[in-house]
Each structure stands twice: as structure tokens, then as C-alpha cells.
Amino acid sequence: MTAGVGACGSGESSDGAPTGAGPTKLTVWIMDGSVTDELLEQFETEYESAHEDVDLDIQIQAWDGIGERVTAALASTDAPDVIEVGNTQVAQYSSSGGVKDLTDKIADLGGTDWIPGLAQPGNIDGRQYGIPWYAANRVVIYNKDLFAKAGIDSPPKTREEWLADTAKLNTGGDQGIYLTGQTWYVLAGFIWDEGGDLAVKDGDRWKGALDTPQALAGMDFYAKLQALGKGPKDADEANPPQHEVFAKGKVAQMISVPGGAARVLEVEPGMKDKMGFFPIPGKTADKPGAVFTGGSDLIIPEASRHQDAAYEVVKALTGEKFQSDLAKAMSFVPNRTSLAHVLDSNEGTAAMAAGAANGRATPNTPNWAAVEATQVVKQYMTAVLTGGDPAAEARKTSEAITSTLNNGS
Numbered sequence: 001m002t003a004g005v006g007a008c009g010s011g012e013s014s015d016g017a018p019t020g021a022g023p024t025k026l027t028v029w030i031m032d033g034s035v036t037d038e039l040l041e042q043f044e045t046e047y048e049s050a051h052e053d054v055d056l057d058i059q060i061q062a063w064d065g066i067g068e069r070v071t072a073a074l075a076s077t078d079a080p081d082v083i084e085v086g087n088t089q090v091a092q093y094s095s096s097g098g099v100k101d102l103t104d105k106i107a108d109l110g111g112t113d114w115i116p117g118l119a120q121p122g123n124i125d126g127r128q129y130g131i132p133w134y135a136a137n138r139v140v141i142y143n144k145d146l147f148a149k150a151g152i153d154s155p156p157k158t159r160e161e162w163l164a165d166t167a168k169l170n171t172g173g174d175q176g177i178y179l180t181g182q183t184w185y186v187l188a189g190f191i192w193d194e195g196g197d198l199a200v201k202d203g204d205r206w207k208g209a210l211d212t213p214q215a216l217a218g219m220d221f222y223a224k225l226q227a228l229g230k231g232p233k234d235a236d237e238a239n240p241p242q243h244e245v246f247a248k249g250k251v252a253q254m255i256s257v258p259g260g261a262a263r264v265l266e267v268e269p270g271m272k273d274k275m276g277f278f279p280i281p282g283k284t285a286d287k288p289g290a291v292f293t294g295g296s297d298l299i300i301p302e303a304s305r306h307q308d309a310a311y312e313v314v315k316a317l318t319g320e321k322f323q324s325d326l327a328k329a330m331s332f333v334p335n336r337t338s339l340a341h342v343l344d345s346n347e348g349t350a351a352m353a354a355g356a357a358n359g360r361a362t363p364n365t366p367n368w369a370a371v372e373a374t375q376v377v378k379q380y381m382t383a384v385l386t387g388g389d390p391a392a393e394a395r396k397t398s399e400a401i402t403s404t405l406n407n408g409s
Contacts, residue, residue: 030058031086036329063236080304089372099299118295131298137291138257139258139280142252146174155278159221159282159283166225176252177254179226186280191219193282194218195214197214200363216394244267255280257352291355292361377401
């Protein structure tokens, strides 16, 4: 298993010989943070043992800049064979014509058991291009020892309590929270809590909405919370990986999918009994904060040279056994309704389920992926956090979002 950032050939065997001279080499792109190294290695070993004619080359991809890399891979003649993509990105990728239509495989993949809200983003105009892999939303992962040290007996229930507790935790050499300046999914939740949105439909056109009073209020709360830690203002949670920062034991909180705890344990196993979970607090105690409910799909590029073999990998990764293993390892929601019992009594999943009650999605347009690719929301956040005028920066960014969303309309 290797880290990679470019489209990789799948027309050679593992020893460099042409296909047919040895096992078929299948290149699989998996996103950083989706699966523990241990589980991926286990899958690779077991799969290759059961399929002696296949050599899996699993490559870990960073989220930063992934849109451009996937787009380039789909347009190439030498694409990876299987690619994990964010579920909101399927519409954009499929519109290029470079993604294999898997509609005729739905029954074979157990599609009648898929979670509807997870399967829908991969279905474009009645055709299934993305096969649902897992779903998740963010929670707060906290260090129980640091909470006890600060005299905090229970997690906060409201935003104001959250700010007050985080200030208490932000003492000495400890950080009350590790929140970077560009964690835009978290910002989206604060904006939704205020009654705003990232963009809104206006007739047949879309309009960026970061300059509304509601969205500005969400950004203001984000700035207050972010200031209570030492997270970089010009980077996202992957730079550096926030689980590595949290694993050092000097950070009281991080906002992550529950599976982030598993990544922490990869770095520092001693944190095993020190982590707790709670839903992102809302404005009032009776309702958790709004969260982006997302997930990942698996796609097969049309340019894959081994589409049948690639399909078998997709089938295994989305099948009952791996789904159960993935859910347990990462505290993700599996793609099948019949597997809901897998995570009974899991603290992180319980917190995630509570937050999911107030789950939301990004604007429902294929062009939203293009907005993400431009990184204008991240740039806006950094500009505000480093002293820029919030209203002026929001107005400029909203205009850019409007232009991108209506491109070609």
C-alpha cells in the first residue's frame, strides 16, 4: 500500500510485465482518513489470497486537490481501476462521461438494502455511477483527562457553554480545541444553525450566500471558537493531520468523524481510554448543532483497463463483511440498513447519530464540486481570520460562488 497523487497505470502486472504474464495489477485510490492502515492491509492480504490472479495496488490520496487529480485520471487513457470519491462529487465526475454506469449491478450489490440518503448522490438521472461506501458526520472528540483537569464534568450542550468550557481548557500548555482556519464543513454547520446557507437557488440560477447576515454570524462564531486553540489559520484539518496533533495529548478537543479516534490510536495507542465523544453543540440545549452528512462512493473509470476485475473489488469493499469491519474500525455508518446493529453501544456512533438528526447537505447542484475545487470558501475563511473585513470578503466570495455555480447555465 503506497501513497500516490497521480494517475497510475494498471496495464502491467506487479513485476512490470504486460498483463497476462502474471497477476492483473489493479490500482485502487482510497482517501486519507477513510480506513485504518491495518484494515486496508488485512483486506489486501485476504483479497489477493482469494484472487490469486489479482495484485492490488492500494494508494492513499490526500483530499487536498483531489478534484483535479480525479478529473485528470478520468480523462486519461491509463486511469486507476477503482476510486473513492466524496458523494457530493459523483455528479461532476459522471458528467464528464469518464465514469462507468453501474446501474445493472445494483441488484448484485444488494442495492435494495442501501441507505437511501447515501445511495441517492451516486444516482444521476436514474443511472447509478457511484456505489455507496460509507456515511458519516462530524462530532467532537475530546480528551477526558484534560476535561477532568479543567473541572469540566460533562460535555457542553450549547454553543455558549462550548465557548466557556473551551476557554477553561485553553490553559497552560494545553489547547482548548484544535480547529484550523479552513475546516469549511464545520463552518457550514454554524451557518446552517443561524438559518443561512452556502448558496441558494434563485429561480433557475444559484446565488452564493456567504454575505447574508446569517452566514456572517456563523463565520463570527467560527472565529471565536478557532481563536481558543492554536490551529493554523491558513490550512485545513489535513495539514498537518489533526489526529496526529490530538494524539500528542495536549489538545482537549477536535472536530472529526468518530473514525478520527481510530487514526489517533494508530499514532498513540495510549489514548485508548482517554477519548470521549459528544455532538457538536447547537444554539440551544434541545437541539444539536447542524452538521454536514456526507460519505464516500466508489467509482470505476471508463478508462480502467480491467473493469470486470475492478467491479469485483468494488463488490468486496461494499459487501457485508468489509462494511461490518469498516464500521467497527472507523465508527462509520455502513452502506446497508441491515447492518445498523453493527455499532450498537458505540459511544462515537451514538454521538454521530444524535448530530445526524440535524444533518444537512451542500447545495444540490453538480457544480458545487467545482466550487470546492476552487477553494474559495477556504480562502475566505483564512482572509477573515487573518484580519480581513468579514462583510467585504464574504461579498467577494459569494460573487465567485455565484459565477461558478452558474457556469454553463
